[in-house]
Amino acid sequence: MGQETFQQPNEHGYYGKFGGAFIPEMLHRNVEELRTKYLEIINEPSFKEEYAYLLKDYVGRPSPLYLAERLSEKLGTNIYLKREDLNHTGAHKINNAIGQVLLAQRLGKKRIIAETGAGQHGVATATVCALKGLECIVYMGEKDIERQAPNVARMKMLGATVVPATSGSKTLKDATNEAIRDWINNPVDTHYVIGSVVGPHPYPDMVARFQSIISEEIRKQLKEKTGSELPTHVVACVGGGSNAAGAFFHFLDELSVQLVAVEAAGHGIDSGMSAVATKLGTVGVLHGSKNLVMQTADGQVVEPHSISAGLDYPGIGPLHAHLYESGRGKFIYATDDEAVEAAFELTKLEGIIPALESSHALAGLKQLNLTKKDIVVVCLSGRGDKDMSTYMKYVK
Amino acid sequence: MSRIKNAFNKKPQRVLNVYCTAGFPALDSTLDVMLALQDNGADLIELGMPYSDPLADGPVIQDSSAIALANGMTIEKLFEQLTGFRNKITIPVILMGYMNPVLQYGFEAFCAKAAEVGVDGLILPDLPQYEFEAEYGAIVKKYGLDFIFLVTPETAEDRIKQLDKLSSGFLYAVSSSSTTGNDKDFNAVEKYLERLQSLKLTNPVLVGFGIKDKETFDAASKYTNGAIIGSAFIKAIGGKENVQQATKEFLTSVLK
Ligand SMILES: Cc1ncc(COP(=O)(O)O)c(C=O)c1O
Numbered sequence: 001m002g003q004e005t006f007q008q009p010n011e012h013g014y015y016g017k018f019g020g021a022f023i024p025e026m027l028h029r030n031v032e033e034l035r036t037k038y039l040e041i042i043n044e045p046s047f048k049e050e051y052a053y054l055l056k057d058y059v060g061r062p063s064p065l066y067l068a069e070r071l072s073e074k075l076g077t078n079i080y081l082k083r084e085d086l087n088h089t090g091a092h093k094i095n096n097a098i099g100q101v102l103l104a105q106r107l108g109k110k111r112i113i114a115e116t117g118a119g120q121h122g123v124a125t126a127t128v129c130a131l132k133g134l135e136c137i138v139y140m141g142e143k144d145i146e147r148q149a150p151n152v153a154r155m156k157m158l159g160a161t162v163v164p165a166t167s168g169s170k171t172l173k174d175a176t177n178e179a180i181r182d183w184i185n186n187p188v189d190t191h192y193v194i195g196s197v198v199g200p201h202p203y204p205d206m207v208a209r210f211q212s213i214i215s216e217e218i219r220k221q222l223k224e225k226t227g228s229e230l231p232t233h234v235v236a237c238v239g240g241g242s243n244a245a246g247a248f249f250h251f252l253d254e255l256s257v258q259l260v261a262v263e264a265a266g267h268g269i270d271s272g273m274s275a276v277a278t279k280l281g282t283v284g285v286l287h288g289s290k291n292l293v294m295q296t297a298d299g300q301v302v303e304p305h306s307i308s309a310g311l312d313y314p315g316i317g318p319l320h321a322h323l324y325e326s327g328r329g330k331f332i333y334a335t336d337d338e339a340v341e342a343a344f345e346l347t348k349l350e351g352i353i354p355a356l357e358s359s360h361a362l363a364g365l366k367q368l369n370l371t372k373k374d375i376v377v378v379c380l381s382g383r384g385d386k387d388m389s390t391y392m393k394y395v396k
Numbered sequence: 397m398s399r400i401k402n403a404f405n406k407k408p409q410r411v412l413n414v415y416c417t418a419g420f421p422a423l424d425s426t427l428d429v430m431l432a433l434q435d436n437g438a439d440l441i442e443l444g445m446p447y448s449d450p451l452a453d454g455p456v457i458q459d460s461s462a463i464a465l466a467n468g469m470t471i472e473k474l475f476e477q478l479t480g481f482r483n484k485i486t487i488p489v490i491l492m493g494y495m496n497p498v499l500q501y502g503f504e505a506f507c508a509k510a511a512e513v514g515v516d517g518l519i520l521p522d523l524p525q526y527e528f529e530a531e532y533g534a535i536v537k538k539y540g541l542d543f544i545f546l547v548t549p550e551t552a553e554d555r556i557k558q559l560d561k562l563s564s565g566f567l568y569a570v571s572s573s574s575t576t577g578n579d580k581d582f583n584a585v586e587k588y589l590e591r592l593q594s595l596k597l598t599n600p601v602l603v604g605f606g607i608k609d610k611e612t613f614d615a616a617s618k619y620t621n622g623a624i625i626g627s628a629f630i631k632a633i634g635g636k637e638n639v640q641q642a643t644k645e646f647l648t649s650v651l652k
Pocket of ligand 1: 119195309382
């Protein structure tokens with residue numbers, strides 16, 4: 001198979017030994033339609049034009065690359081924040097939601113479904129559906145509906161139907177199961193907008209392409225600011241892995257750039273309450289792809305834990321599983337407490353309240369032995385508005 | 397000749413395959429339920445291996461899986477329960493489940509053990525054609541197990557033929573595009589079954605999903621070799637003290 005690039009899977013959707021499309025026949029028609037058409041559609045001039053236009057005038061791209069001077073000084077290095085938090089709807093998720101909804105329209109789909117954890121992907125999808133006048137149904141774990149109330153309200157105001165997932169751990173994994181079941185039951189008119197680089201081929205590749213705008217911009221912006229397109233490090237948090245995939249994408253084959261993925265360690269990696277799929281997972285099939293899955297000896301998927309709903313996922317996208325196994329990526333983790341501490345630090349030093357997910361990436365910085373010579377880009381994947389009730393518990 | 401093939405040769409029409417979840421309603425009820433199915437007219441048994449994330453299943457089978465897991469059912473435990481079961485049960489038994497637990501057990505070790513205890517075939521809905529042909533199909537064959545693919549009303553004709561070729565034992569025709577236990581209009585289903593009948597497939601065809609009583613069983617059997625009942629049976633034995641009695645009553649009502 002001889003993979004020359006980390007950027008793309010082979011024709012069957014494999015990144016190394018991870019990926020593929022482990023789907024029941026009931027999904028075959030939909031997934032096959034996507035697989036055979038997505039590249040053609042996203043390369044059409046009219047698609048590219050509309051996508052670029054919406055990213056610019058609707059989302060507000062390019063998102064700034066901001067030199068966080070006070071944080072840099074404190075950590076003794078140079079930290080640039082890729083400000084995905086400034087996007088319309090407050091996170092990177094909108095890049096993918098716009099891409100997929102435009103694609104769905106071109107496939108003639110009338111009904112859009114999505115899963116959501118933190119609610120950011122649900123809000124992004126509901127937003128684009130409002131813009132395009134499409135019906136939108138968002139599946140969300142019952143537990144996440146409670147802890148991300150502001151986003152639930154936003155989705156409802158945007159006209160989406162929010163359906164609670166009440167099975168299993170009642171979080172992102174179960175919301176994804178319910179969305180897949182919906183798709184099985186609605187095989188003709190519905191497109192499933194998956195929110196991360198997970199799911200059966202071609203989703204991981206398609207979502208990575210839509211998020212790759214992040215690193216495309218970083219290269220240009222860094223060149224303007226430092227004279228070089230290449231940083232020494234790119235750091236991002238990983239739930240399913242879409243903001244990391246986007247931030248890494250145009251650096252994947254630049255081997256001088258260290259790619260750092262930060263997973264959620266919850267109460268601690270050995271606590272039984274965490275979500276570090278690379279170190280705690282084994283090869284398995286979850287949501288249609290072979291990846292690293294946190295599971296029991298009997299192959300039952302375990303309920304992960306993270307303070308951040310967007311990282312509370314027991315698997316990891318196949319691209320990341322491959323980056324982990326091949327050693328191309330450096331995978332570290334941060335606990336709930338470390339993430340919250342990093343969030344308060346950024347807020348105090350820079351006046352930026354990050355999403356809990358992104359705070360994990362910030363917390364990871366402390367583990368990297370950075371020096372003044374390093375140029376570090378951190379993907380600030382989202383803003384913290386949705387997490388205020390959690391943060392307030394830490395205000396003395 | 398495989399036990400499944402034999403069964404269809406002996407009785408090609410109105411074949412009734414009943415799905416039950418291993419370890420449901422009680423951990424040790426697996427064999428009692430299977431025996432009761434055999435004694436009351438089931439021709440085949442589809443034994444579900446419970447999984448935490450059963451994507452293709454509706455709420456009834458999801459719940460039975462959750463209960464079975466809470467009861468302590470595992471693949472290891474199931475093989476223990478099945479050891480020696482051929483002394484009592486002579487009808488074909490097919491294991492149905494999802495790839496993840498099977499991979500975790502070890503795909504080859506799983507096939508070897510299944511064949512050793514006397515299981516006849518496998519249904520793994522999330523093991524699709526490409527993966528089967530590239531890697532797993534050869535292992536299934538090596539242990540002499542039948543493998544049953546699913547087709548749906550959305551499956552194109554040439555693909556139905558390919559999946560028929562890859563299958564052995566029978567072909568599983570999902571009655572409508574849905575998860576298990578869904579009540580969609582059965583009239584639309586009849587058109588699709590007629591179409592399947594006209595394709596002259598090599599395997600017998602059993603219809604599943606939405607078959608729940610005498611009426612739907614009869615309708616499915618009109619066009620194909622028979623049908624598979626799942627959710628309706630799970631509902632019938634759920635919470636019952638006497639699973640033999642509940643099984644008997646249910647099968648009598650379907651087969652009367
Ligand atoms: C702000 C933010 N960052 C990160 C994530 C995690 O997703 P991914 O790993 O796909 O980027 C989420 C998911 O909800 C999110 O809202």
